[in-house]
Amino acid sequence: MAAAVFHQCIGAIQVHSCGTEKSGNSSLRFISRGFVIDCGLLRKGTCSSHQCKLHVIRASTSDASVMDPISSTSHNAIDSSENTSIETALILIRHGESLWNEKNLFTGCVDVPLTKRGVEEAVEAGKRISNIPVDMIFTSALIRAQMTAMLAMTQHRRKKVPIVMHNESKEAKAWNQIYSKETKKQSIPVITAWQLNERMYVWELQGLNKQETAERYGKEQVHEWRRSFDIPPPNGESLEMCSQRAVAYFREHIEPHLQSGKHVMVAAHGNSLRSIIMYLEKLTSQEVISLELSTGIPLLYIYKEGKFMRRGSPVGATEAGVYAYNRTLALYRQELDEMLH
Numbered sequence: 289m290a291a292a293v294f295h296q297c298i299g300a301i302q303v304h305s306c307g308t309e310k311s312g313n314s315s316l317r318f319i320s321r322g323f324v325i326d327c328g329l330l331r332k333g334t335c336s337s338h339q340c341k342l343h344v345i346r347a348s349t350s351d352a353s354v355m356d357p358i359s360s361t362s363h364n365a366i367d368s369s370e371n372t373s374i375e376t377a378l379i380l381i382r383h384g385e386s387l388w389n390e391k392n393l394f395t396g397c398v399d400v401p402l403t404k405r406g407v408e409e410a411v412e413a414g415k416r417i418s419n420i421p422v423d424m425i426f427t428s429a430l431i432r433a434q435m436t437a438m439l440a441m442t443q444h445r446r447k448k449v450p451i452v453m454h455n456e457s458k459e460a461k462a463w464n465q466i467y468s469k470e471t472k473k474q475s476i477p478v479i480t481a482w483q484l485n486e487r488m489y490v491w492e493l494q495g496l497n498k499q500e501t502a503e504r505y506g507k508e509q510v511h512e513w514r515r516s517f518d519i520p521p522p523n524g525e526s527l528e529m530c531s532q533r534a535v536a537y538f539r540e541h542i543e544p545h546l547q548s549g550k551h552v553m554v555a556a557h558g559n560s561l562r563s564i565i566m567y568l569e570k571l572t573s574q575e576v577i578s579l580e581l582s583t584g585i586p587l588l589y590i591y592k593e594g595k596f597m598r599r600g601s602p603v604g605a606t607e608a609g610v611y612a613y614n615r616t617l618a619l620y621r622q623e624l625d626e627m628l629h
């Protein structure tokens with residue numbers, strides 16, 4: 289049967305495929321590789337190969353990266369037989385120990401790097417997520433979160449290259465373009481956003497020792513500043529104020545990628561992540577007080593049908609003991625094993 293190449297452009301998905309569908313139809317229905325596509329107007333062309341597979345090139349908002357073949361098969365697929373919807377992985381990691389964590393100083397938005405231990409924590413975090421798909425990485429504008437993301441990715445078995453995207457100016461955006469589709473396929477965009485920065489403790493507390501501050505203002509008062517939802521530290525940000533930027537950014541710039549089938553890692557800070565977890569797990573302002581995040585410990589969520597299910601936080605020493613893998617992740621890991629052996 290003569291194969292024809294159909295180019296359909298539908299919204300965010302451009303499909304180039306060599307269909308064996310009846311030509312001449314004004315509309316076609318593709319059910320393949322996890323996408324149900326009602327094709328609108330068809331433009332026919334000729335296809336050099338009768339065996340070319342369906343290539344889905346996702347023109348998402350921030351990057352027109354070609355989908356990673358091993359993560360585009362059954363890992364976030366709408367399987368028409370089981371009618372399961374897209375499931376994507378969200379990894380949250382608080383940065384590894386910083387030099388001011390080590391000195392027990394209020395840090396907030398002061399841009400301090402990791403300690404040697406913090407570097408080790410970031411590498412250890414990478415081992416724990418080395419079999420979980422990552423298509424995009426978001427970090428804050430602070431070096432301790434960016435270092436953590438990059439160090440963790442050195443352990444990932446897929447060996448893609450995380451590349452910090454620069455769009456702080458027209459030139460920066462133009463000058464960091466990648467002109468090879470193949471190279472782009474082997475890269476992971478890293479987006480930095482100040483909205484994911486740590487809660488701002490401002491000059492009143494930033495740089496002060498936490499223990500000395502508790503002795504000066506009282507343990508309960510300092511705990512209230514550090515962990516309550518709506519009580520700000522003196523002239524600083526409350527967790528509520530921090531969530532108004534961090535959760536807003538997550539919903540506007542990160543969640544749509546999860547919805548579209550991309551697996552995402554977010555490397556940020558104790559409080560900006562507490563505010564995001566409060567949103568993901570629908571915690572009350574009372575419950576969030578007891579939410580604590582250790583440095584460099586990855587948390588895994590599965591996003592499905594608008595909901596986030598926590599799939600584990602590190603309890604076991606080994607990666608296997610850490611996450612309750614679901615089918616999507618198990619298949620990805622299996623294909624990684626096959627690809628690497």
Ligand SMILES: O=C(O)[C@@H](CO)OP(=O)(O)O
Nearest residue numbers: 393394395396486514558
């Ligand atoms: O100092 C800070 O910025 C934060 C995180 O390190 O400390 P706290 O635990 O008080 O929120």
